Structure formats: C-alpha cells, structure tokens
Amino acid sequence: MSLLVDMARSHLEVTTINYNTALSALRKVARWQEALLVTGHLRERGLDPDWVTYSEAMGALAFGDQTRSALDLFREAKRRRLDDVADARAAVACFNIAISVGARDQNWYDVLGSLADMRQRQLELNVFTYTSAISACERLDDWQAALGLCAEMAERAVELDVRAYSAAMSAHARCELWQRALEMLSDMAPRQLEPDLDCFNIAIDAHALNADPQGGVGLLREMRARQLEPDVVSHNSIINAFEKRSLWEEAMGMLPHMRQLRLEPDSISHNAAVSACAQSAQVQKALDMISDMHEQQVEVNTKTYTAAIHACNRGEKFPTAMNVLASLRQLRLELDVVAYGAAMSACAGCSDWGKALELLQEMRQKQCRHGLVAYNAALDACAKGGRWQHAMSLLEESHRQRLEPDAISYNTAISAFQAEGRWQGAQEVFSEMCMRRVVPDSVTFANLQGCLEGPEGRSHSFFARQMSLMGEQGLQPSKDMYSVAISATLRAASSRTRGAPGAAG
Template identity: 30%
Template sequence: VLAGPWRSSPQAATAVLKGLATDTAEEVLRCMQASQLEVNQFHCTCVISSCRRSDGWQQALGILAQMPACYSVQASLASYNAAMAACSRAGQWQVALELLQAVHEKLGSLAPSAISYSTAIGACAQAGQWQLALELLFGFSDPDEFMYGAAISACEKGGGQWDKALGLLSHLSMASRRIPLNVIIHNSAISACEKAGRWRCALELLHGMPRRKLTPNVVSYSAAASACEKGAQAQGLLSSQWRIAMILLNNMQELRVTSNAITYNSAISTCEKGGQWQQAVLLLRNMAERMIAPTDISYSAAMSACKAACQWQVTQSLLTQMPTGLVASGYNAAISCFAQCKQWQLAVSVLRRMPGLRVAPDEISFTSAVSACEEAKKWELSLNLLTIGRAASTRPRGREVEDLAPAELLALSWRLAKQKQSSTSRSPAAEREARQVAEAAALQAGSFRPKDLASLLWALAESSRLWQMCR
C-alpha cells in the first residue's frame, strides 16, 4: 500500500520507521528491501535507534553489521552512535567502547563526534567506570557540557568520587567559560558528594548554584539532604544535623521548589538519627498535608525515632495510618518499637496481622517479636510464633548453615526446638542440623546480642543432645 508513496519519497518511510517497535521496524525494513524500495542509512539508523527503547542491543548490533551486505548501504556515524546508545541503555559499556573504537578504524577521515564520545562516556557512567569516563573526556579535543555531565555522573556512580567530580566542575567553570553550566551537572556533583558523605561540600554546591544563575530543583535538595544524613552518621554529628535538614525543607518551600518523598525521607531519617522523634513524626504528617505519599522508609524511620524515645503509643497511631501495599520494613520498625517498650502483645499482634495484609514477615519480624516475648518470659508463645505464615524461620534455599547470619541461625534453632517438641523421637538429620547451627554460631558468637545468644543455646539444648557444645 505504501510502496508508491515511499518509492517517490524515501523520507516518508523514515518518518514511519521512527515510531515503530524494533521487531516491526526491522520487518518493514526487510519488506522494503524485498519490494526493491530504496533502503538508505537513515532508514537503518531509525531501526537501530528503536532498539534502544526495547533494550535490544544485540538486534542493534545485528542490523549495524548487516547494513553493507543486506541493504547495500554503509553504516554512518549516526548508525554507530545509535548502536552505542542501545548498548549504553542495556549496560553493555564494553561493547559501546568497542563500537567507538570501530568508528575510529572503519570510518576513516570521519572522526567520532561529541555525540559519540558523550554516549560512550554515558555507558561508562552507568557502570561506574569513572576512570574510563575521564580518559574519554580528556581524550576528546573539544568536550561539551554533555560530556562533562556524563563524566561527573560516572564519578558519582563510581563509589562517590567526589573530589574528581568537583575537579571536573572547577575545570568546566574556569577553563571552558563558553560551555554553559546547568542544573543537571551540578546535581551530579552534589550526588557524588552525597555518596561519599561529604555533606559540607554538598551544601556548598547547593548554596553556590544561585551565584551561577542556576535554580536548584528537588533533585538538588534531595541529594544535599541525603548527604547531610549520611555525613552526620559517619562523623558523629547526629545531634545537630537534623536542624540542617529542616532548614533545607524550609528553603525549598520559600523558593517554591516542590519536594518529594526522597527529600522527606532523608529529613525524617536525619531526625531519627538525631533523636528528634517529634520532628520525625511532624515531617511524616506534613507529607500527607502536601499530598506526598509516604513510603515504607518514611514510616520505618519515624517509628524508629519513636522507638528510641519509647513512644510506643505514637508508633501505634502511625501504624493505623500506614497504607496497605508497603513492604515489611515499616511493620518491622513497629514490632521493634513495641519490643523495646516491652509491649509484647502489640508486637505479636502486628506479626500476626502481616500475612493478612499480604506482607511476608522476614527474619527481622520474627526476631523482634521473639525478643519481645522473651522479655515478658512468654517462652511458649515464642515457640508458637514459628508457625506463623511465611515468617523467616526456615533456612533460605540454596544456602549452607555456615553462611547464615546470626538472626537466621537464631530462627533456625527455634524451628529445630519446635520440631523436637512435636516429635516423639530425635531425627538424625535434625541432630546434624542442630550441630551445624551450633558450630556456625560459635564462629559468630561475638555478633550475637547476649539475650539472643542465650535463646539460641536454650533452643539447641532443647532440640538435641548438644549440652557439651552449648557449654
């Protein structure tokens, strides 16, 4: 149907191919070849570009390789750039670099463009290969802001290479004044500082943006707030950093920068670590007022703040407000708070409710609830908890006993004790497993809390004849 119009106007085919999915576009390309319609570099490049949207990097490479033989056209620089973009999107940074090298070798006098290098640097950034990203950046004769932005992003993702990111930002500001600075580049530098916990540098970058005629956005403030949270914990400044978090939120409101859950979560976590449970709860309630949906991180951080102050009534109130569909961490924080405040009935109640809310209890849920029962001397109830839903009281599949963490060893020892109580005879397999648990626990004895270690020894003694080993 389209053969006539496309024969007289190949550009019409290009427009159609741009909007098609990869498989469909490739099929149309083959039909064009079979119908003896013109197939040119633009058509092939459009199909290769569609591979980026579908993560079909292998298809992109296949079409690129087939262009000379199947479609009688040579791959252009745009074709290689499109293939590199598909590989970058799929995390295939090595292949992207190989394509960049192929451009140097196969296209002769046509050198790779800034787009070629930006794409290759972006592929390295996705994989955190900051050294290669910097090598590519300084290997190009005239880098632009996109290349600098991709390189700074590589420093961010490469383990928080904050000093390298700041060096690039300084180089961009001083040596290349004709290259415009933008918010994205600054945000990447702030995020690099955040990853490394360099909160002072992050705040300096944030506050320096207006001087460069840049308006900070929600990403800028969120990264700075997260930097304050991580840096305070690393440097022992937990008692004061919450004030900075509150100032950042106030600044956002004054500048009419729309905040999001990430910004609030960082502020709530900072308040929690600083022992400011009232501020943490206030921020959580402010989220609802500002039509920002709290996440499981929001609730778990606020409840953890209440735990430190033994505000179990506030946690109980927050629990009733928590929406369904969240993961276990919020419920675990509530159970842990109730256990800390010696409210074992509430801890067990939350654990029993979790399966009905379609939230699978994990080993943290189990351990916290058992700890609450132990404090109240409810030994029988502690054993009965092992039968609840999908509580993490069994060994994870595919893992050996010696690889289990202390909480998992404790859970497994209680399961063995429960099996022993319900059985009239000792199982040789259970005896062997109990011995393995005891041997693994002996290697990690220093990682157990004293009461957890006592519980494990009791459970092992109850489940087998390991009195000597327990001693």
C-alpha cells in the same frame, strides 16, 4: 510539493528520486506534515518508494516528534522487502531512526527487534546505531545490555564520536564501573574529540557515585579551563558526592555558590542538600532547608520530606518525624515506598505499632510496591511496642508476598519476644531462620541471649542446640556468635554457682 505537481501536470517524468529530493529538503526543516503528503502523493502516482524515501520521510517525522507515524512507515518499508544491498546506507538510516524513536518512547521491543533485524539482513551497525541503542537501554535502566553494546562497539572497532562516548560513559558509570567512565573521558583527547557538557557531567556523576567530591570539583575546574561553563546538573552531582560522604556543610555551601555563578538551585539541588543533613542527623538544618525552599518557591516533593524524616530518625527525633509526615500529607503529596519505610521507622522509634500497621495497610490499598524494607520497619514497630503476635503475623505475611525475609527481619522478630522473655517463641523463629538458610549474625545471638535472661529463660544448653541446628543446615557460626554463646554459658554457670548451697558467706 507544488513543484512536483506542476511537473506531473506538464507531463514531465517524475521519478522516485524527485520525490526523495523533496523529502530530503522537508526533513532538513522538520516539516513532517508535508513529508507525509509527499509520501502519499508518490504512492498515488504509482511509484515505488525505496529505502531513501522512507529514511527521509521517517527523519522528518522523527524531528517533529511523530514517533508513531515514523514507526508505521518503518514497518511498511520492511513489508515491501526493499533491496537492502542497493540502498544499504539508507536502509541503515531507517533502522537507526526506528531505534532512536523506539528509545525515545521506551519501546524495548522496537529497539531489540530492529537490532536483530539489522544483523539478520547483514546491515552494518554504525556508531549512530550503537549510540541510539545504548540510549534506549539507559532509558529502560538496562545497564548490562548497554555495557554489552559498548563491548560490541569495541570489538568491531567502531569509530566513536562525542555522543557515543557520552552514551558509553553513562552506561559504565551506572554499572558502577566509574573508573572506566573516567578513562573514557581521558581517551577522547588523543582522538581529537572535544568532550561536551554531557561528557563532563557524566564524569562528575561517576565521581559522585564513588563518593569522591574532590574529583568532581577538579572536573569543574577543567571545564572552566576549556571555556565550558558547568550547569546546574554539574553542581547537583557535586552535592550528591558530598551527601554520600555525609559532608552536610559542604553540600549546603554549594547552594549559595551556585547563586553566585547565576545558577538557580533546583529541587534536585535542595533535596540532595537535605539528604546530606539527614546523613549526619542534622535535623534542624534539614527542616530549615525545607522552610527556605517554601520561601524561595522551590518545588518540594515527596523526596524532600522523606529526607527530612530520615534526618529525624537518625537524630532520634521521632515525634518530629511524625510531624514532618503530617506536613507531607497536608501538601497532598503521594508517599512512595521509601517514604513509607521512613515513616514506619519513625513509628518504630515512637513504639507506635498501630500507626505502622496502618501505613502498611495503606500501602496495600494503594497497591504501592511494598518491599522488605517496609515490612522490616513495621516489624520493628511491633517489636518495640511489645506486640510479638503482630510481628509474627507480619513475618508470615512477608513469606506469602514472596519477599524472602532477611537477617534483619528475623532478628527483629526475635527481639519482639525478648521484652517478655519468651525464649521458646524466639527459638522457633531462629529455627525457621536456619531452615530457610538465612545466616544468623551476632545481633541474632544477642537477641536470643536477651530472651534467655528473661523470666522463662531456663535452658542453659540453648546456644549449643542452636549452633548444632546451624551446622545441620550447613551454616557456619561466626566468631561473634561464639563469643555471645560463651558469654551466656559463663553467666549461667556463675549464676548456678552463686545459687548453690554454701556458695557464699
């Protein structure tokens, strides 16, 4: 900056190119404050900035995490209607930086707008453009858009670098195209590209998403063979894979193995291990794991306790689940929708319908997004507590919330009538189920059968009518449903025969 001022004082001609050179030097050392001063001084001198000016200044700001200032400069550059053809490379660099900082700030408008603008200006999208845009999609969980960009890269035969492979692999893995993600890892070697830690971690995560722990372990070996040390993220993905296969012993065994490698398991590692215990209903192991986390001062969070509640529910230790919920509250941890669902399932196990409704009301007050899982859990608690009126109210409320009750919702509501044999109420629920084109299953008919066997169950033609109703709505009964219906009809016929005069003895 001082050199530029001295040149001006000496009446030497200072051009935009001189300022651009200074900005380039400042960008390389991430001195964004001085880059802003130089850009301002250029304007004061009455010089016109070009795309190079803006790309160098924006680069310095981006390196300094000054995303808003970088985007302000970008918008200024577009307003100036600069020559895209003369400085095409610098123009592309500006757009790439705008896409990159937009991705960092999760500003989808800037990312999409920049891509569209580049196409309109007929600027060539390069590998950096696509990689930044795919990363933006990743941060916004828009994996289909990311896949579309990957396909466009392939169509345009864009030469991929390691970072582009990493972004593309991540997009495919998250869209459950895990096989393609793994193929991309193999594609790198013929292109003389060395996969980095991120590439391997994404590939290991792809194996985890496919519940393939052995595939992930194989990649750990390959990493070491390449003199690339796996990190905590690598091992966490392996634990997740074990969790998906309900291999709780193997999942727990990864924690001491990590410590042997001088890697400290974090809360993600422990939560995955607790979840693995939950999958196999290893209640005590899950609770012991939480105690260990407290002793080792590993952060416990809502996910930790939710996994423990799931373990208790699977092991039918419902009072213990309620104690875990109490511990969660004592730590002043915020319940999320998954935690509420697990807690209400525990209430159902205890037939504590009042507590379930209390939790549902709490979700409403906190404006927590309460989905169908939460309603179904509360429905189950009311059904098991013999509160069919409350169950029906919840079913009606779920419609008002536009949650679209599923077969589980209707089956649970029907079961609420089963305890008291209120087959007429059950029939009304079933009729609504068919009218809303929710396909009944064998559980539906089993619950209906239970209602018919109650004190009010008198209609032997009940199942025939329900089959007919399904047909009217274009729903096809399954073999299991026919089996339940035939069984009920035979039992009814047998009962009538036994009750007929002279039928016995």
